[in-house]
Amino acid sequence: MKRALIALFLACTAQSASAQDLLSQEIVVTAMRVEQDDYQRDMPAVGLRRTADFLVQEVIIRGDTRDPKQRSAEIRQMLQKAVQMAPKHGVQLAFGDYILTPLTMQNLDDVTLTNDNRPDSQRLAFLIKAPLGGAESGATAQKRIEDYIEAVPEVGRAQMDESGDPSLSIVGPDQYRTQIADKVMEDARALAARMGTDYAVTIEGLNMPVLWTRAGSSEVMLYIPYKLVVLPRP
Numbered sequence: 001m002k003r004a005l006i007a008l009f010l011a012c013t014a015q016s017a018s019a020q021d022l023l024s025q026e027i028v029v030t031a032m033r034v035e036q037d038d039y040q041r042d043m044p045a046v047g048l049r050r051t052a053d054f055l056v057q058e059v060i061i062r063g064d065t066r067d068p069k070q071r072s073a074e075i076r077q078m079l080q081k082a083v084q085m086a087p088k089h090g091v092q093l094a095f096g097d098y099i100l101t102p103l104t105m106q107n108l109d110d111v112t113l114t115n116d117n118r119p120d121s122q123r124l125a126f127l128i129k130a131p132l133g134g135a136e137s138g139a140t141a142q143k144r145i146e147d148y149i150e151a152v153p154e155v156g157r158a159q160m161d162e163s164g165d166p167s168l169s170i171v172g173p174d175q176y177r178t179q180i181a182d183k184v185m186e187d188a189r190a191l192a193a194r195m196g197t198d199y200a201v202t203i204e205g206l207n208m209p210v211l212w213t214r215a216g217s218s219e220v221m222l223y224i225p226y227k228l229v230v231l232p233r234p
Contacts, residue, residue, distance in 0.1 A: 024175075026100040028056060029168040029212050029220050046187045047223030048180045049215050052168035054092070054129040055141035056100075059149065062116050062123035063158035071122055072113060074156035079108060079124065082152045082160065089148040092129045100127065100169060125163060132168075138218035142166060168220055173210045176222050181206060184226055195230060202229045 029052060061078050065071035083105055086093050093103035095111050103111065103126055116123040128148065130141035145166070152160055184203060192201040205226035215221040 024172045026053070026094070026169050026171045027173055027212070028096075028098060028100060029170055029214050043211075043213065043221075044184075044223055044226055046183050047221045048176050048183060049219055049221050050176075051133050051218055052220045053132060053171045054169045055132055055138060055145065055166050055218065056094075056169050057128045057130075057142075057145045057166045058125055058163040059128055059160050060123050060125045060163045061158055061160045062121060063156065064116070064118065064121040065157045066120055068120075070156065071120070071158075074158040075113060075122060075124060076108070078152065078155040078158040078160060079111065079126070080105070081155065082126075083108065085152055086128075086148070089151060090130070090144055091148050092131075094127045094129055095125075096127075100129075103127075129169065132218050141218070168214055168218065170212060170220055170222070173212055173222055177210055177224070180210065180222060180224055184224065188228055191228065191230075198233055200231050200233050202231065203227070204229055 061075050061082075063071045063075045063078075065074055083093055083103060094100040095103050101107070101110075111124050111126055113122050113124045115121070128145050130136070130144045132138065132141055136144075149160060149162065154160075184206070188201050188203055192199070195201065203226055206224060208225045211223055211225060213221050213223075
């Protein structure tokens with residue numbers, strides 16, 4: 001049974017990597033994963049709980065200078081200052097709704113400037129990330145982000161504010177597939193032992209993609225939506 005499960009696991013890993021490479025990309029934990037065939041939302045009892053890689057806070061730079069060109073220039077200049085100051089404050093900047101892209105001086109124009117909810121006003125949104133782990137708790141990461149926001153100087157009538165509650169991100173969730181599968185198989189063996197020799201326990205669904213959910217202020221739960229099936233032995 002163990003060899004069969006390992007073989008199935010290796011085959012599923014290869015299939016997952018070819019379908020969507022999530023071994024290195026950074027994913028927002030609260031985002032909904034792309035819909036795909038046979039996708040299931042049922043969360044099993046066993047998964048891998050770990051500290052997220054980053055606390056993520058969306059921020060908005062908005063400006064309402066009457067002249068459109070000056071307004072756009074002020075917002076863009078404040079964004080440039082934000083990028084330049086980030087390393088000194090121990091934070092990183094990014095943009096994206098699902099897969100995060102680092103925000104650098106080279107791709108500032110990739111952040112879209114849109115109309116705000118008031119006349120003669122515009123805005124752009126991006127993300128501030130503070131690392132988690134070690135001495136960096138959710139509270140200290142949040143304080144780091146808040147201090148950074150306060151430090152970025154306003155340009156003209158442009159100003160930067162937080163938008164919504166912070167979320168978490170995880171880098172390369174598929175890299176934890178082996179650890180998740182180990183926990184699933186360990187649980188299956190324990191259940192099989194308790195059921196006795198008259199029953200067998202099989203695992204279905206290890207070909208499903210690694211999924212994630214928030215499990216605390218700074219922790220995530222990574223899991224595969226598998227199913228344990230108990231069958232009487234012939």
